[in-house]
Amino acid sequence: MSMAADERNARAPWALTAPALMLFVGVLLIPLAMTVMLSFHDWGQYKGIEPVFILKNWHEIATDPYYAEMFWRTFRIAILTTLLTALLGAPEAYILNRMDGRWKSFFLLVILGPLLISVVARTLGWALLFGGNNGLVNKLLMSAGVIRSPIPFMFTETGMVVALAHVMMPFMVLSVWAALQRLDPQIENAAMSLGAGPVTIIRRIIMPQIMPGVLSGAIIVFSLSASAFATPAIIGGRRLKVAATLAYDEFLNTLNWPLGAAVATLLLVALVLIVVGSNALIERRYAEVFR
Amino acid sequence: MRRNGPLALIFHTIFVIVMVAPILVVCLVAFTPEGFLSLPTNGFSLRWFRTIGNYPEFIHAFWVSLGLGALSSFVALLFAVPAALAIARYRFRGRDALAALFLSPLMIPHVVLGIAFLRFFTSAGLGGSFAALIIAHVIIVFPFALRLTLAAATGMDRTVEMAAVSLGAGGWTLFRRVTLPLILPGVISGWALAFIQSFDDLTMTVFLAAPGTETLPVRMFLYIQDNIDPLVTSVSACVIAVTMTALILLDRFYGLDRVLAGKGDTGR
Numbered sequence: 001m002s003m004a005a006d007e008r009n010a011r012a013p014w015a016l017t018a019p020a021l022m023l024f025v026g027v028l029l030i031p032l033a034m035t036v037m038l039s040f041h042d043w044g045q046y047k048g049i050e051p052v053f054i055l056k057n058w059h060e061i062a063t064d065p066y067y068a069e070m071f072w073r074t075f076r077i078a079i080l081t082t083l084l085t086a087l088l089g090a091p092e093a094y095i096l097n098r099m100d101g102r103w104k105s106f107f108l109l110v111i112l113g114p115l116l117i118s119v120v121a122r123t124l125g126w127a128l129l130f131g132g133n134n135g136l137v138n139k140l141l142m143s144a145g146v147i148r149s150p151i152p153f154m155f156t157e158t159g160m161v162v163a164l165a166h167v168m169m170p171f172m173v174l175s176v177w178a179a180l181q182r183l184d185p186q187i188e189n190a191a192m193s194l195g196a197g198p199v200t201i202i203r204r205i206i207m208p209q210i211m212p213g214v215l216s217g218a219i220i221v222f223s224l225s226a227s228a229f230a231t232p233a234i235i236g237g238r239r240l241k242v243a244a245t246l247a248y249d250e251f252l253n254t255l256n257w258p259l260g261a262a263v264a265t266l267l268l269v270a271l272v273l274i275v276v277g278s279n280a281l282i283e284r285r286y287a288e289v290f291r
Numbered sequence: 292m293r294r295n296g297p298l299a300l301i302f303h304t305i306f307v308i309v310m311v312a313p314i315l316v317v318c319l320v321a322f323t324p325e326g327f328l329s330l331p332t333n334g335f336s337l338r339w340f341r342t343i344g345n346y347p348e349f350i351h352a353f354w355v356s357l358g359l360g361a362l363s364s365f366v367a368l369l370f371a372v373p374a375a376l377a378i379a380r381y382r383f384r385g386r387d388a389l390a391a392l393f394l395s396p397l398m399i400p401h402v403v404l405g406i407a408f409l410r411f412f413t414s415a416g417l418g419g420s421f422a423a424l425i426i427a428h429v430i431i432v433f434p435f436a437l438r439l440t441l442a443a444a445t446g447m448d449r450t451v452e453m454a455a456v457s458l459g460a461g462g463w464t465l466f467r468r469v470t471l472p473l474i475l476p477g478v479i480s481g482w483a484l485a486f487i488q489s490f491d492d493l494t495m496t497v498f499l500a501a502p503g504t505e506t507l508p509v510r511m512f513l514y515i516q517d518n519i520d521p522l523v524t525s526v527s528a529c530v531i532a533v534t535m536t537a538l539i540l541l542d543r544f545y546g547l548d549r550v551l552a553g554k555g556d557t558g559r
Contacts, residue, residue, distance in 0.1 A: 009381070016377035017389055020370040020433075024392055028430050031411035035403070038410055092306045095299045107303075109542065111310055116484075117534050118491045120511050121527035125313025127519060128320060128328065136316070166313060227400030229494040230508075234515055244402040244494065251406060251498060264406045271400065 039262035049257055057262035067263070074242040074267075077160055078226035082218045084165040089172030090214050094206065096173070097180045108177075115170040119230045126163040127234055130154045155237040163231050168224055172217040179213025212286045219278055223271050243267045314531065321528035323521050339525035349526055351503075352510035356490055359421070359506060363428035364436065364485035368478060370429070371436040376470070379444035394434045404431065405498030412499065419501025427499055431492060432485035439484060439545075443477020480545040487537050491530075 039057055042050040061067045096107055114122060129136045130153035138150040153159035183206070191205050229244040236245065243263060250260030295303070316330075323329050324336035343349055371393075377383075378390055396404065404427070412423040447470075455469045471478070493508040500509045507530060514523050 010383070013377035013381035013383045013386070016373040020374040020393060021389065023370055023429070024433075027408075027411070027426055028396070031407035032399075032403075034410050034414070035407040088306065091299075091302060095295055095303045098295050098299075107307060110307060113535075113538055114310060114314060116487045116491070116538055117314060118493075118508055118511075118527070118530050120493055120508050120515070121317055121530055122313050124511075124515060124519070124523065124527055125315075125317045127515075128316050128524070129313060131328070163313075166310065169310065223398075223400075227402055229402050229497070230512065233512070244400070247402055247406060248497065251409065257410070261406060261410070264400075264403045267400060268403045272398075275398070 035261050036265050038258055039265045041258040041261075043256050043258045057259045060259065061262055061266065070241055070246055071243060071266075071270075073157070073240075074226055074244075077157055077164065077232070077242065078222050080157075080161045081164040081168060081225040082222045084161060085169050085172040085221050086214050086218055088165075089169050089217065090176045090210065093173045093176035093180060093213075094210070097177065111173055112170045114166075115174075119167055120234070122167055123163055123231045123234045126159070126166065126231075127154065130159055130235075154235065155240060157236075157240065159235045160232055160240070160242075163235050164225050164228060167228070167231055168221040171220045171224070172214075175217030175220065176210055176213040179210045183209050212282060215278070215282045215286075219275055219282075223275050226271060227267060317524050318528045318531060320521055321525040325521075328519065328521055328524075339521045340529075342522055343525060343529070346522070348505070349507070349510055352505050352507040353529075355421075355504060356507040359424055359428055360486040360489040363425050363489050364432055364482045366425065367429045367433045367436040367485055368440070368482055371433055371440055371481070372471075372474075372478060375437055375440035375444050379441055379447075393437050396431050397434045401431065401492065401494035402498075405495040408495065409498045419499070419504060421504050424496065424499055424504055424506075427495060428489045428492070431495060432488045435484045435488055436481040439477045439481035440474060441477075443474040447473050476545060480541060483537055483541050483544075487534060487541075490537075491534065 038049075040053050040055070042052050042054045042056060044050070092111070096104060096111070099107065130138075135150075135153065137153065138147075141147045142150065151158060153162065187205055188201055191201050196204070227244055228242070229248065232240070232242045233245045233248070236242065241249070244267070247260045247263045247267070250256045250263065254260075319330055320328060321339055322335040322337070323331045324333055324338060374389075374393060378386060408423065408427045409418070412418050412420070412427075415423075417423040451473065452465065452469055455465055460469065491508060492506075493512055496506050497509050497512060500506055505513075507526070511523055511526055511530075
């Protein structure tokens with residue numbers, strides 16, 4: 001091959017990626033930078049947005065306890081949702097993995113399919129199931145003797161967590177499922193032949209090996225729940241605000257864009273820090289599994 | 292491997308019922324003959340599907356969503372296919388960084404993207420326009436288009452291409468007659484997955500849509516905010532039907548577990 005061909009080869013990947021790169025710089029990075037800048041602008045009821053550099057919005061978020069409470073609620077809901085999906089999703093993935101081929105792919109489709117069905121439709125389903133004090137869920141739980149008096153689900157954090165856990169569950173099952181695929185079934189048989197009981201096998205053999213899958217699923221579920229919009233907006237109503245619904249209100253109702261931009265920027269930065277930080281922790285802790 | 296015990300199967304049954312219940316209840320209520328929210332205990336009726344016809348804004352929103360999904364997924368592929376070929380075939384400096392950038396819309400909360408695009412397109416004088424929606428949707432569906440194309444390009448047999456080159460094919464002919472047909476299943480699946488993502492997006496679109504460019508999820512969301520009645524369940528049932536059709540096609544064509552697991556993310 002001549003030198004000209006080598007040179008062309010060196011340029012080829014850049015020529016091929018250049019259009020996409022320009023698109024991403026032009027309509028992703030620039031708008032994101034503009035949003036961060038917007039959070040430092042001033043805003044008034046009558047004067048609108050003033051392009052000056054001011055810390056007013058950040059100061060308001062830092063000092064007004066309303067925002068601390070709202071962010072704490074956002075992350076509390078996300079943490080509970082994550083725990084719920086891990087506690088139910090991990091065993092389900094394990095059970096699924098032990099099924100026969102045809103049943104396995106059928107139920108995998110049933111459980112993962114909802115991932116691609118409109119979040120609005122799925123949340124509407126929960127709103128119908130919750131439906132006031134004599135909703136279907138409460139009737140069922142009461143007739144089963146699980147609860148005595150109806151639990152309020154609509155317009156509460158409980159309802160938000162249940163509906164969000166349903167929306168996020170496929171991500172957890174998928175993540176644990178992927179970890180299970182790397183697991184050698186012979187290890188389980190070896191443990192059994194050495195006299196380990198089912199509890200010991202799950203605790204000492206299965207759990208340590210699927211833990212990375214559970215944790216990476218947890219990161220996905222947590223970050224998606226903390227920034228969820230449709231489910232908190234429909235189940236939580238107008239009063240119970242989380243970060244995403246508050247930012248929506250500031251942008252489209254109050255029209256205080258700079259404050260909304262500050263809330264969004266804070267949410268983005270917090271999530272990036274949490275996700276990158278826990279990813280690094282997991283990779284260090286489970287380095288041998290990822291190798 | 293051990294089999295599932297009875298306890299495991301009971302857990303599994305309850306799990307599956309809970310996963311399916313909200314979707315099933317929406318579809319059932321859609322067929323109610325009553326004028327209020329109820330399960331169709333007195334027979335099935337299509338009255339709420341016929342009622343959709345009296346709400347032209349839902350019909351219009353449906354066409355907006357369909358056009359937006361089809362077009363933005365197509366445009367995303369125009370950018371994603373060359374990028375995927377470059378990332379799959381060449382080892383060059385900045386390759387990992389580029390792949391991370393192209394997949395980043397998956398990581399950025401859609402509410403942040405919605406705000407960023409609202410600010411950007413309003414300053415550019417495109418606020419509330421269909422063009423702005425297309426560009427924004429191209430960005431959010433790009434990772435899905437890229438991932439499946441990348442998986443196809445990585446697993447492709449390059450010897451066929453070499454044979455074509457040795458026979459004198461080059462440049463555009465090589466791409467159109469050899470490379471593209473080989474990666475086509477990945478490209479079409481990428482389009483379908485991108486379409487579903489665009490068709491279902493609410494969080495970002497709700498910031499950008501104006502009356503006239505409202506998509507179906509946005510229209511449904513705004514409607515639900517005011518009141519929940521059987522009409523919105525029949526609209527939801529239609530949305531679920533569209534998605535299920537795309538889903539079944541995707542599963543037959545490519546395998547849903549492969550699509551969802553996103554195998555071969557950056558070809559590493």
